Amino acid sequence: MHITIVLPAYNEEESLPPLLQRINDAYNLFKWDASVLVVNDGSKDNTLGVARGFKGDIKVDVLDIQPNSGLANAINQGMRKAIEGLKDTDIVVTLDADDSQNPFLIQRMMQQIAEGSDLVIASRYQPGARIKGLKASRKLFSWAAGMLFRVFVGFEGIKDYTCGFRAYRVDMLRKTIKYYGDKFITQKGFGCMVEVLLKVASQSATMNEVPMILRYDLKQGESKMNVSKTMKQTLKLLLDYKMGKINP
Numbered sequence: 001m002h003i004t005i006v007l008p009a010y011n012e013e014e015s016l017p018p019l020l021q022r023i024n025d026a027y028n029l030f031k032w033d034a035s036v037l038v039v040n041d042g043s044k045d046n047t048l049g050v051a052r053g054f055k056g057d058i059k060v061d062v063l064d065i066q067p068n069s070g071l072a073n074a075i076n077q078g079m080r081k082a083i084e085g086l087k088d089t090d091i092v093v094t095l096d097a098d099d100s101q102n103p104f105l106i107q108r109m110m111q112q113i114a115e116g117s118d119l120v121i122a123s124r125y126q127p128g129a130r131i132k133g134l135k136a137s138r139k140l141f142s143w144a145a146g147m148l149f150r151v152f153v154g155f156e157g158i159k160d161y162t163c164g165f166r167a168y169r170v171d172m173l174r175k176t177i178k179y180y181g182d183k184f185i186t187q188k189g190f191g192c193m194v195e196v197l198l199k200v201a202s203q204s205a206t207m208n209e210v211p212m213i214l215r216y217d218l219k220q221g222e223s224k225m226n227v228s229k230t231m232k233q234t235l236k237l238l239l240d241y242k243m244g245k246i247n248p
Helices: 016-030 047-053 071-082 103-114 136-152 170-183 192-201 227-242
Strands: 002-009 033-041 059-065 091-094 119-123 130-132 166-169 207-211 213-215
Touching: 002 016, 002 071, 002 103, 016 033, 016 047, 016 103, 033 047, 033 071, 047 059, 059 071, 071 091, 071 170, 071 192, 091 103, 091 170, 103 119, 103 166, 103 207, 119 192, 136 227, 166 170, 170 192, 192 207, 192 227
Parallel strands: 002 033, 002 091, 033 059, 119 207, 130 213
Antiparallel strands: 091 166, 119 166
16 A cells, blocks of 8 residues: 655745655654655745755655646645556545644554545544644634534534545545546635545545644744635535535
C-alpha cells in the first residue's frame, strides 16, 4: 500500500521545512511506502526552492503551478497528479502545508482505510480532538459550517466537513474524478474541500473520522482564509447540494 501525501503550498517557506521533516520522521518510524507531492501554487517566496531542496529519506516531488491560482486548483491538480500510476488499494492524503496538522496521524487514518473506509477525515470534533491557537472567528466558522452540514446533510459518522486533512482510497478517488470529469472541483476557494467531500460521498463512499489535535500555534504567518468569503461559498455549496446541483 503506497501513500502519496499531497501538500498544496502557497508562501510556506517557513512552515514547509519542519512539516517535511515530521513527515520524514513518521515515514521512518512507521516504515511507510510513501512519497510527497508538494503543489507549489505560484508562491512569491522560496517555497519552491525549499520543496526541491529538502534532504530526507522520503521522496519529495514538486508540481509547480504558475501563476498562483488558489487552493481549489492546487487540490484539483494535485489529486489528479497523485493518482497517476497508483493502484486502487493505495492512498492519497491531503495535508495543509502550514505545519498545523500532525502527519503522524496518517498511521491511524491508514488503519481506518484498511478496515474498510474509502475516506478518512482528521476531525476537530470527535472525542479526543483539540484545537490550539486558532482565532475565534475561524473556530466559529468551522463550528457553524459543521453544524449546518450535520443538520442538512448528515453523513453518517462525519462531523468535520471542512478540514482538508484527509486520506482517500485511490479507487474511490479515481472513480469520483472520472464521474465528474472537469466538474470534479468547481469551487474557487476553501469551499473546495466541502465540495470534494460531497462528491466522494455521492459515489457511495464509506467515510469515517479520527480525532485530530490541530496545532495552529505552530503555524508561521497569517491565515490565507477569508472567513466571510469562505462562509458565503460554503452556504451556496450547501444550497446547491440540497437543490441537486452538484451532479454533472
